[in-house]
Amino acid sequence: MPEIEIALRVNGRAAQWRVQPGETLLEALHAHHLKGTKLICGTGDCCGCGVILDGRSINSCCTLAAQADGAELLTIEGLSQDGSLHPIQEAFAEEGAAQCGYCTPGFIMRAYAFLQEHPHPTEADVRAALGGNICRCTGYVKPVAAVLRAAEMMSS
Amino acid sequence: MLNITAYHCPTTISEAVALLAEEGCAVIAGGTDLLVNPRYMVGVREVVDIRKLGLDYIRHEENWLCIGAGATMRTVARHPEAQGLAHGVLAQGAALCASPNIRNTATLAGNVASALPSADTPPALLVLDAQVVLTGIQGERIVPLEQFFTGPGKSAREHELIRELRIPLDTTRKMGGGFYKIYRTAEDISIVNAAASLLVREGIITMAHLVLGAVAPIPLRARKAEEALLGQSPTEENLRQAAEIARDETRPISDQRASADYRRRTSAVAALRALRQAAGLAKIEEVWQHG
Numbered sequence: 001m002p003e004i005e006i007a008l009r010v011n012g013r014a015a016q017w018r019v020q021p022g023e024t025l026l027e028a029l030h031a032h033h034l035k036g037t038k039l040i041c042g043t044g045d046c047c048g049c050g051v052i053l054d055g056r057s058i059n060s061c062c063t064l065a066a067q068a069d070g071a072e073l074l075t076i077e078g079l080s081q082d083g084s085l086h087p088i089q090e091a092f093a094e095e096g097a098a099q100c101g102y103c104t105p106g107f108i109m110r111a112y113a114f115l116q117e118h119p120h121p122t123e124a125d126v127r128a129a130l131g132g133n134i135c136r137c138t139g140y141v142k143p144v145a146a147v148l149r150a151a152e153m154m155s156s
Numbered sequence: 157m158l159n160i161t162a163y164h165c166p167t168t169i170s171e172a173v174a175l176l177a178e179e180g181c182a183v184i185a186g187g188t189d190l191l192v193n194p195r196y197m198v199g200v201r202e203v204v205d206i207r208k209l210g211l212d213y214i215r216h217e218e219n220w221l222c223i224g225a226g227a228t229m230r231t232v233a234r235h236p237e238a239q240g241l242a243h244g245v246l247a248q249g250a251a252l253c254a255s256p257n258i259r260n261t262a263t264l265a266g267n268v269a270s271a272l273p274s275a276d277t278p279p280a281l282l283v284l285d286a287q288v289v290l291t292g293i294q295g296e297r298i299v300p301l302e303q304f305f306t307g308p309g310k311s312a313r314e315h316e317l318i319r320e321l322r323i324p325l326d327t328t329r330k331m332g333g334g335f336y337k338i339y340r341t342a343e344d345i346s347i348v349n350a351a352a353s354l355l356v357r358e359g360i361i362t363m364a365h366l367v368l369g370a371v372a373p374i375p376l377r378a379r380k381a382e383e384a385l386l387g388q389s390p391t392e393e394n395l396r397q398a399a400e401i402a403r404d405e406t407r408p409i410s411d412q413r414a415s416a417d418y419r420r421r422t423s424a425v426a427a428l429r430a431l432r433q434a435a436g437l438a439k440i441e442e443v444w445q446h447g
């Protein structure tokens with residue numbers, strides 16, 4: 001099968017990847033040792049595989065790697081700076097918003113894209129914004145609190 | 157890993173349609189149906205990405221609102237014109253599709269191309285008298301959306317690209333509209349949905365469109381209900397009667413989301429709520445604000 005060469009920026013660094021035509025972006029991330037992004041449903045339903053592609057949160061399990069050619073990609077690995085956690089990550093830890101933690105990268109990437117556009121959200125805004133992220137453990141109260149806390153931390 | 161043997165990303169429409177003329181070659185737009193639902197991959201070996209064709213526009217051309225095949229649900233839901241047209245019926249349909257992550261890539265044209273009876277934007281597009289602009293190696297043709305759907309997952313499209321969808325503005329500008337979706341979770345596919353548009357002159361309904369989703373093999377135009385509304389005043393009582401007529405026009409099936417009986421009963425509820433919005437009797441929830 002003819003491999004495709006794609007050029008993109010991953011977490012701020014230029015990258016050249018060789019991918020298969022039928023390879024999903026999620027599979028390509030894993031193949032390039034970026035395993036923080038999780039495969040959960042694989043059908044677009046849970047948003048657990050969320051990454052930021054050109055500023056928008058998307059599900060990497062239902063996007064082809066080839067579609068990311070030329071894009072700026074941000075994954076959960078790219079959030080912390082110089083060894084210190086991003087405020088959203090910190091807020092998730094402080095609120096106890098991760099239990100098994102499997103859904104957490106997806107929640108955090110979705111929250112990241114959302115807070116870029118809505119720095120001062122209400123709780124209803126946060127609940128609507130996280131509407132597609134599925135979590136089997138927390139019951140959503142703590143992830144919502146964490147995003148509200150992160151919004152405060154980021155604006156102070 | 158999907159069984160795809162070639163990925164194409166053409167930069168001109170003529171290249172794209174030449175590729176699509178081949179057997180086994182399918183468009184990939186957002187990929188949220190194609191890569192997820194195996195029924196769309198049947199017989200597909202190669203994909204043609206349309207993101208470099210410059211089709212992500214929403215623009216005016218004379219008296220038409222033209223929505224290019226690259227426009228995502230997010231773009232449509234947030235577009236001021238879509239929000240203003242017939243109480244924002246199309247923006248509502250787009251904003252209630254799936255989750256924010258899906259809406260960031262899923263396209264309006266992809267929703268139409270998939271031709272699922274439960275899809276959320278076809279009813280809204282139908283009550284706005286939308287047309288489908290199809291491009292193939294033979295050239296371009298325009299099909300009224302009304303004649304586009306032929307069965308679940310089936311349409312009048314042959315090896316063609318949907319280049320854009322277009323909505324006539326001269327008639328729709330004066331309409332009231334409404335959309336109502338009955339579903340289980342924030343991102344689930346409709347159990348039943350309904351879109352309505354009404355034109356009211358001096359207290360009398362002079363034009364009525366009512367379309368129900370997920371209650372028939374294709375989005376269902378409730379013609380008897382529409383007829384019953386003509387010449388009436390848009391009162392709660394009259395709208396309720398029309399919604400009940402619409403319910404009796406449905407031909408739903410049972411599946412994992414709901415029984416046929418539940419669908420039939422709730423279709424009257426969805427129809428009435430969409431009609432109330434169209435008549436200005438109910439507040440329109442500006443769901444698109446949440447993006």
Ligand SMILES: Cc1cc2nc3c(=O)[nH]c(=O)nc-3n(C[C@H](O)[C@H](O)[C@H](O)COP(=O)(O)OP(=O)(O)OC[C@H]3O[C@@H](n4cnc5c(N)ncnc54)[C@H](O)[C@@H]3O)c2cc1C
Pocket residue numbers: 043044045046182183184185186187188189190191192196206225252253254255258261262263264265266267268269270274275276277316317318319343344345346
């Ligand atoms: C988790 C999840 C939730 C969803 N929820 C909803 C929902 O609530 N409501 C709803 O209506 N839908 C829903 N969907 C279905 C899907 O997101 C929509 O149908 C979407 O609009 C499809 O658009 P796309 O750009 O992703 O299409 P793609 O997946 O890229 O394509 C779909 C099909 O159409 C063809 N195609 C696409 N664009 C064109 C074109 N321009 N010309 C010719 N052919 C074309 C493709 O070849 C393919 O067969 C959901 C999907 C998922 C995964």
Ligand code: FES
Pocket residue numbers: 038039040041042043044045046047048049050059060061062
């Ligand atoms: S793993 Fe991608 S949406 Fe669930």
Ligand code: FES
Pocket residue numbers: 097098099100101102103104134135136137138
């Ligand atoms: S913390 Fe376990 S699924 Fe969310």
